[in-house]
Amino acid sequence: MAVADYRRLVGVLEAVDRATDLREFQERLVRALQRWFGYAGIAVLHGGTLYEAVGSGCGVQGGYSPRFLADYAAHWAESDPFRTERACRLLTAAGVVTLDEVAQDREYAERFLRPYGITGKAGMVIDGGPAGVLYVGMAVRDTPQVSVRDLAVLRTLRRHLAPLAVEQLARHREQTASRSEWRLTPREWEVARLAAQGLTNQRIADRLFIGVDTVKKHLSRALEATGCASRVELAARWRRWERPGGVRNAAATADIHST
Structure with a gap:
């Protein structure tokens, strides 16, 4: 990786390593990815399994307009290619995948994303085992897709985020049990x-x-x-x-x- 890429990597890690709970960790990660990668929209979700995280997980989002979110909830959530079993299998195997890799047709991209200016998406998963799973969805504008360079940095970032995310997921699981x-x-x-x-x-x-x-x-x-x-x-x-x-x-x- 180039020096600038290492700077992005360190910038994100420094932003999240002092989070006091899972919610703050997710919020800090959203802001850091916006700052260091410039993504147009980001969602950081968690669940007991990857399928639960991408399908109905709780979390935070940033960069998406209320109109986009309402349209997604009303008409496109069930058609989201990242919410399929196919996408979960690919994410589990690769850790980071793009929309083009998980979508079996262009309808979701052309009819829903493109009218909002979104030209590409990527998903990243951190599997915490018994503690749960963290899923990060990222959207780009002004470029045809998430760049190959970004994908390489995200794969490295994923490895360094894993111990921090697992710690927060485990703590959250303990809190959930206590309530x-x-x-x-x-x-x-x-x-x-x-x-x-x-x-x-x-x-x-x-x-x-x-x-x-x-x-x-x-x-x-x-x-x-x-x-x-x-x-x-x-x-x-x-x-x-x-x-x-x-x-x-x-x-x-x-x-x-x-x-």
């Missing part, structure tokens, strides 16, 4: 967490790549399961849970805004 009394699915938990932080239903939908109606359904279930009558009560209970003696510190991580 089993809430009896929420991972998606319901994520919606409840964001609602407790004050995000609107639309902002939550944008963050999680789901529709507003789906947010409402998950939030209703979370309120029922936790015995809370309102979002205000849910936020108050969340703050009590986050105080010293709970699973984590009360400092909430920053939101990643769509642009």
Whole structure:
């Protein structure tokens, strides 16, 4: 790799190595990839398996417009080539793959991505074994596809990110086990967490790549399961849970805004 590529590699690693939890790690990784690689859109998702991470995983995104996210959730999520078993097999084998490698036709690229100016995508996976899986999706504009040079740097970056990501995934898994009394699915938990932080239903939908109606359904279930009558009560209970003696510190991580 060239000196500039090593600089990008170190820049990303320095950005994420002091993250205090998985959420902050994901958010820092989004910002670092935007800064050092200039990607137009990024999603960093996690799940118990790769198929779960790319198909319904929780995480953060940056660089995508609300219109893009709404269109994706309403019409294209089920057609996303990276959410197929074929893509999961290729990702598991190679670690980093491009849209051209996983897509069996050009419909998704031509009818959905290109109208938004996106000309190529790549996916990267970090498998933490029992701790879970981290998936990173990246989109480019103004170039035909993710460059061969970028792919080489991403493969090297993946190896160096792995121990940091696995540590965060393992810690997150422990935290999840400790809150089993809430009896929420991972998606319901994520919606409840964001609602407790004050995000609107639309902002939550944008963050999680789901529709507003789906947010409402998950939030209703979370309120029922936790015995809370309102979002205000849910936020108050969340703050009590986050105080010293709970699973984590009360400092909430920053939101990643769509642009």
